[in-house]
Amino acid sequence: MHDFLKTANGEREVDLHPSMAAxxxxxxxxxxxxxxFLDGRWKPKPGSSLRQKSAQLDRMERNANPRPF
Numbered sequence: 771m772h773d774f775l776k777t778a779n780g781e782r783e784v785d786l787h788p789s790m791a792a793x794x795x796x797x798x799x800x801x802x803x804x805x806x807f808l809d810g811r812w813k814p815k816p817g818s819s820l821r822q823k824s825a826q827l828d829r830m831e832r833n834a835n836p837r838p839f
Contacts, residue, residue, distance in 0.1 A: 787824075787827040787828075787831065789823075789827065790823070790824060790827060
């Protein structure tokens with residue numbers, strides 16, 4: 771991870787579901803070298819479960835806000 775942008779147009783703003791934003795804030799606040807994204811039993815969550823949660827939240831938002839045709 772770098773603390774600079776590769777190009778002048780490299781900055782992005784990304785909309786996140788509030789629960790994913792909270793999970794990301796928790797991840798960033800942990801000290802380097804600590805276990806990230808723990809489940810309810812204090813075991814590390816696999817990356818696939820985070821992708822599944824993100825996809826589930828996306829589907830829920832699409833169903834709640836259908837696009838007009």
